[in-house]
Amino acid sequence: MDKIVIQGGIPLKGQVDISGAKNSALPAISACLLSKGWNRLQGIPELKDVHTIKKIMEEMGVVFKEQGETLLVNTENLTSCHAPYELVKTMRASILLLGPLIARMGRAKISMPGGCAIGARPINLHLKALSSMGMDMYLEHGYINASAKRLKGARIFFDIPTVTGTENILMAAATAKGVTVIENAAKEPEVQDLACMLRSMGARIEGEGTDTILIEGVDELRPADHRIIPDRIETGTFMIGATITKGDIWINNCIPEHLTAVIEKLTAVGADIHIEDKRIHVIGPDIIRSVDIKTMPYPGFPTDLQAQFMALMCISDGSSIIHETIFENRFIHVSELRRMGADISIDGSQALVRGKDRLLAAPVMATDLRASACLVLAGLIAEGERTEIRRIYHLDRGYERLEEKFQKLGARIWREKDLSAP
Ligand code: EPZ
Numbered sequence: 001m002d003k004i005v006i007q008g009g010i011p012l013k014g015q016v017d018i019s020g021a022k023n024s025a026l027p028a029i030s031a032c033l034l035s036k037g038w039n040r041l042q043g044i045p046e047l048k049d050v051h052t053i054k055k056i057m058e059e060m061g062v063v064f065k066e067q068g069e070t071l072l073v074n075t076e077n078l079t080s081c082h083a084p085y086e087l088v089k090t091m092r093a094s095i096l097l098l099g100p101l102i103a104r105m106g107r108a109k110i111s112m113p114g115g116c117a118i119g120a121r122p123i124n125l126h127l128k129a130l131s132s133m134g135m136d137m138y139l140e141h142g143y144i145n146a147s148a149k150r151l152k153g154a155r156i157f158f159d160i161p162t163v164t165g166t167e168n169i170l171m172a173a174a175t176a177k178g179v180t181v182i183e184n185a186a187k188e189p190e191v192q193d194l195a196c197m198l199r200s201m202g203a204r205i206e207g208e209g210t211d212t213i214l215i216e217g218v219d220e221l222r223p224a225d226h227r228i229i230p231d232r233i234e235t236g237t238f239m240i241g242a243t244i245t246k247g248d249i250w251i252n253n254c255i256p257e258h259l260t261a262v263i264e265k266l267t268a269v270g271a272d273i274h275i276e277d278k279r280i281h282v283i284g285p286d287i288i289r290s291v292d293i294k295t296m297p298y299p300g301f302p303t304d305l306q307a308q309f310m311a312l313m314c315i316s317d318g319s320s321i322i323h324e325t326i327f328e329n330r331f332i333h334v335s336e337l338r339r340m341g342a343d344i345s346i347d348g349s350q351a352l353v354r355g356k357d358r359l360l361a362a363p364v365m366a367t368d369l370r371a372s373a374c375l376v377l378a379g380l381i382a383e384g385e386r387t388e389i390r391r392i393y394h395l396d397r398g399y400e401r402l403e404e405k406f407q408k409l410g411a412r413i414w415r416e417k418d419l420s421a422p
Contacts, residue, residue: 001421004389004403006379007412008361011284012247014409016238018254019045019400020069021231023190026093027167028197028228029053032062032073033100034174035201035221039073042227048397052091056083078105085111085142091397092116095123098146099168102135103175107147112139117368119327125165129156133169133176153178153217161186161297166213167194173215174203182213188298189229189258197226232258234399235280236305237373239263241406242282243271244312245380249409251280261301265291269312290318290355295326307333307374314342315381316355323350333371336364340378340387361387366394373399380411390418 020043030053032039044050046069054064061079065072081101088094088111101108115121127137127144132154137146153176156169166186171194173180185191187209195208201224204216235254242249243266256263256275263273263280270285290313295303303326313320314337324330331351334344339362343354361384366372372395379387389395392415395402403413 001390001418002392002415003418004376004392004395005414005416006376006382006387006389007385008380008382008387010380010410010412011245012242012249012380012406012409012411015250015252016405016409017252018230018235018238020228021190021193021233022047022049022398023163023188024193024228025050026053027096027164027171027190027194028224028226029057029071029073030096030100031171031194031197031201032224033057033075033078033097033104034171035223036076037074037223039075039224040226041071041073041224042069043230044069044071044228045231045400047400048393049091049093052087053094056087056094056097059084075104081105081108083110088113092121093164095126096164096167098126098144099130099172102130102146102148103151103172106149108144110144110146112142112144117332118330123165125158125160125162126168129158129165129169130172132156133172133180151176153180153215155181156183158182158184163188163191166191170194170198170205170213170215173217174198174201174205174221175219176217178217180215180217182215184211185213186297187211189232189255193229197224200224200226229258230254233302233304233370235259236262236302237308237377238405239266239271239273239280239282240305240308240312241377241380241409243269243284243288244315244377246284246286247409248283249281251282253278254280256280260299262305265293265301265309269316288312288316288355290316290320292321292323294323297326303327303330304370306330307370308377310334310344310351310353311337311374311377313353314344314356314359314378316353319352319354321350321352325349332367333374336367336371336375337378339364340382358383360384363388363390365389366391369394369398373402376402376406376413380406380413390421
């Protein structure tokens with residue numbers, strides 16, 4: 001196993017290029033199950049989660065060819081519809097295979113994804129919606145055994161605007177018989193990106209990015225040729241990096257309008273933010289002002305940047321309340337930040353962060369993907385010999401060579417073998 005080592009205190013300077021979005025790449029690769037022939041996806045990041053979903057799909061007979069950040073996907077000869085527990089347990093987003101498999105093959109055997117560090121992560125809304133489209137299913141030995149002759153259009157209301165739930169139904173409804181209406185749909189940019197990809201394959205979809213999406217099923221879809229959007233969470237992570245280190249960076253290949261809530265909050269913190277077409281210039285302030293946040297579905301402040309923002313508030317000039325409304329256990333990074341001297345108290349879904357003058361370097365442990373990024377940001381400003389972050393396989397799930405990108409911005413950060421790991 002590896003660990004990341006950081007000697008903090010260097011303001012980030014220079015330019016960074018954002019990679020393709022993990023949460024667009026996963027549904028896009030799954031959606032290739034809906035068409036035969038060679039699909040071409042561009043901007044696919046080199047991530048552990050992308051590797052995992054490819055491994056699961058290769059077991060089903062899918063053929064992949066990689067040409068740099070371009071991924072060619074051929075699902076002509078599917079031989080299985082089985083997604084095994086050993087792989088699914090490492091990546092919950094495997095549930096995104098359910099909709100397209102049922103639509104394409106009329107059957108699927110997918111391990112129940114189970115929970116993860118940040119919450120129970122139920123999939124009841126996915127299953128209820130697909131059942132209303134004619135999917136029959138039973139749960140046995142931890143697997144979802146699902147079948148359907150041909151899915152039919154339905155009117156679906158999501159109690160909660162679930163991102164992957166909306167994506168599963170978009171993919172299932174694209175070739176269903178009749179019209180599907182999704183109400184209280186998720187509006188995230190990644191959902192909109194999937195709708196664009198499906199439309200380029202011949203799907204008839206309108207309303208993505210609003211509460212109500214209408215999909216008119218077609219008989220078949222042609223192979224995709226689609227470039228996925230840049231990763232707004234990686235973008236936000238670097239914006240916070242420039243702010244927390246009092247740096248001055250240009251973030252290239254991003255979509256600023258995907259980060260309105262984050263720009264608003266970091267401006268309130270005191271960052272000087274300039275926007276160009278596909279670039280954001282962030283200059284960190286001398287004084288980091290304390291600001292409250294509440295995570296909300298898009299376009300609200302994203303839960304996937306909550307931990308990173310908390311690291312920033314640890315050295316603010318006052319107290320801030322961080323209210324996590326999406327996941328029930330997304331404060332695991334708090335105990336690790338406390339090891340670095342942070343003053344944080346938790347009351348249910350709210351954390352009160354009292355800003356300190358500094359954080360202190362310490363050995364810490366990553367617990368989930370975004371908590372890992374939070375600890376990197378804390379390490380960049382921590383005083384002392386070195387911060388060591390263990391179990392960074394969490395980080396590699398969702399960030400493409402993050403330490404190299406920070407190195408290029410001047411940070412003293414590198415990867416080492418963790419000899420203490422069992
Ligand atoms: C997606 O997860 C993202 N993952 C998450 O990113 C992100 O944090 C989340 O959306 C919220 O934006 C991918 O896109 C692969 P949800 P998803 O269904 O779809 C409840 C990261 O770090 N819910 O929108 O699983 C659920 O418990 C990851 O990149 C049900 O109750 O999230 C949660 O409270 C972490 N029943 C809320 O809805 C269901 O059937 C929102 O979850 C589904 C969801």
